[in-house]
Amino acid sequence: ELAYHYFRRHYREQVEGSYAVSDSKQTHVEHFWTFSLSDVFTVLLSRGLTVLDFQEYDYSTYGCFAGMVEEEPGRWRWESGVRFPHLFSLKMKYHNVDKVLIYPPEP
Known part of the structure; x- marks a missing residue:
């Protein structure tokens, strides 16, 4: 639930x-x-980054919630078999290398 x-x-x-x-x-x-x-995505794109790759993963690296089982080493999924994303990876490129990202933005 x-x-x-x-x-x-x-x-x-x-x-x-x-x-x-x-x-x-x-x-x-x-x-x-x-x-x-x-x-x-909105905050990163608004700072001038470009998405190079985005992936979602239907497992967690540890049993972070009750009702999860380790199906294979380091991959925990819901015992019920329902699959949905637990993790994502995001690879982005910043085009203006002279500018440093600061979050939250300075006034």
Whole structure:
């Protein structure tokens, strides 16, 4: 069951364990944000970058959610077999090499 919104949202959650030590009983607060692909592409394209390659991958590199199984080493997918992108790779070229990208932009 999907529990998080796809479009721009901030989340704050109290969690136990971590991606590094999954059986840890230590609790801590995690903050994370969701951004759509259009959010990512829009800001990069607006800064003068050109897309050279874009790929989506239907797996995660670790079991980041309950209900995932490691189907092959380093490739975790939903136990249900439903496939959708977990990761993406983006290769871009910046044409004006004299200009340094700063985000957020300085006033």
